[in-house]
Amino acid sequence: MGKTFAEKVLAKKSNRAEVVPGQIVIVEPDHMLTHDNTSAIIGKIGGELKEYGVARPEMPVIVLDHVIPASDEKTATNHLKTREFVKKFNLKHFYDVGQGICHQVVLEKGLALPGDLVVGSDSHTCSYGAVGAFSTGIDRTEASALLLRGKTWLRVPETIKMTLTNELAPGVTAKDLVLTIIGNIGADGANYQAVEFHGNIGSLSIDDRFVIANMGVEMGAKIAVFPVDKKTKAYLKSIGVKESAYEAVWADKDAQYVRELAYDLSRIEPVVAAPHKVDNVKPVSALDGLEFQQVLLGTCTNGRLSDLEIAADILEGKKVAPGVRFLVLPASKEIFDEALEKGIIARLSRAGAVILPPGCGPCLGAHQGCLAPGEKCLSTSNRNFKGRMGCKDAEIYLASPATVAASAITGKLTDPRKLYQEVRR
Amino acid sequence: MKIWKYDDDVNTDMLFPGKYTYTLATAEEIKPHLLEDLDSEFAGNVKAGDLILAGKNFGCGSSREQPVVGLKAVGIQAIVGKSFSRIFYRAAINQGLLLVECPDAVDAYRDGDEVTLDPEAGLVKVAGKTYSFPKLPPEILAIRDAGGLLPYTLRALKESRA
DSSP states (O other): BBOHHHHHHHHHHTHHHHHHHTTTEOOSSSEEEOOTTTHHHHTHHHHHHHHOSSOOTTTTEEEEEETTTOOHHHHHHHHHHHHHHHTTTTEEEEOTTSBHHHHHHHHHOSSSSSTOEEEESSGGGGGGGGGTTTTEEEEHHHHHHHHHOEEEEEEEOOOOEEEESSSSOOOOOHHHHHHHHHHHHHTTTTTTEEEEEEEOOOOOOOOHHHHHHHHGGGGGEEEEEEEHHHHHHHHHHHOOOOGGGGOOOOOOTTTSSSHHHEEEEEGGOOEOOOOOTTTEEEEGGTTTTOOOEEEEEEEHOOOOOHHHHHHHHHHTTTTOOTOOEEEEOOHHHHHHHHHHTTTHHHHHHTTTTTEEOOOOGGGGGSSSSOOTTEEEEESSSOOOOEEEETTTSSEEEEOOOOHHHHHHSBOOOOOTTHHHHHOOO | EEEEESSSBBBHHHHSGGGGTTTSSSSHHGGGGGTTTTTTTTHHOTTTTTEEEEOTTBBBOOOOOOHHHHHHHHHEEEEHHHHHHHHHHHHHHHHOEEEEEEEHHHHHHOOOOEEEETTTTTEEEEEEEEEEEOOOHHHHHHHHHHTHHHHHHHHHOOOOOO
């Protein structure tokens, strides 16, 4: 009987000939990601770290990104404790304030490769399915235990197969696709399960795949994963990873799935997730004209070069509407630098954007761009939960970078397709 | 014993707002903010032995363990829910907090009903009627029964040295 991607990776990583859904396996992850929560994680095991040390110093990847630069003495002290920990245990994979959002940094530094097993104390660790890695979120306590022991348990998930056909229309993006899927199957539609994407994957860029894998957790998925193809190999080569450095894994043709779904990409249209649930998805046309005080372009979902570029194209020769705060956060320093060199940052800034440092920014409501009661924000981020941007009496709507840029110009929810066609002419 | 009942898709931001995640970490710091954006009555009135009754997908969202740490610290007996989000479920095992996945029991509950639990037998009783819930696999129960993942891990580390 054929095997799914998840069954193959977990069999390999647990040194078994085969595994079946529901089985518990013990695994040693290739990498474990932590971020600003590192100080809390090591704070739980101060004495034990002294006694036992870090089990596998090559495993941890630490990226300071959530509250950067530090917003107060407490967050600054957390960062300081993290730096001291890295130094003390001579950890190799540390990225300090300003390098970017952890998930983007992991990808850019080649720390999640095809067939790898990566866990992280952040729910969006599932992003690395974009390049064919098995990656999933854990909590802080589990991260503490992993520092000490270097291994953990995983339940082998059932798998949903999603087959994509045709191509997205101009002005419609991967964000619209993944929001449509979440609206369709619900916020728990893939709970405990793996999601494999099949079909016309070649029409999606690595950036597109990242958006989709990143939001896997918003449908409850343990992992959301794409096959490795020419585009993956070209991307990995571009960041200096040789083909010999990884072994791609993919499902057998006769693998067993709990559910099979198909999406015709040509039929996807611009959508938004309305408050306060990510699966509360509606066509942009249904809420046409809704007014916003803040619009946000960035985060681990949509802060990549292609996202900044599509926004700059749509905003070309135009200005952000009066009364609208347009915040832009590149997902990493590399992206920021490239966007600078290509003039994209200048174009966005001239159109009226406020450029924030490469980090998580206002997405989690801890600093930089919190909302006031009664305000509405249109955002390319991945969560519209009540209180998410620091205020329980504000509203967050999720959309694509194209929809966000088009809406920044009008100050109201705007279908980007017309504007997009104008700029591409 | 009070029963606190909530709807579907209660997310981690409602259980413990994100704005506190990098400044408040200990159980004592977490307690006053538990369920802050979901139910302003909860933190001030919850007592040891209380139960939470939840809809589907409870705890969805972030990998945030603070709600579990806080609920364990205030002495919540268990959360009986229709279903739990994956990371929240793991976090509960890691803190030794009992989660009972039993949609029929949640559906059966009416305000004022008595709810009792027998975790060893895998049974929950609502208004006199008994429902069963699936038990955790033995290797996972061992973690919960050790009092959570850190005590379990420390024991394993000591044994490997012995």
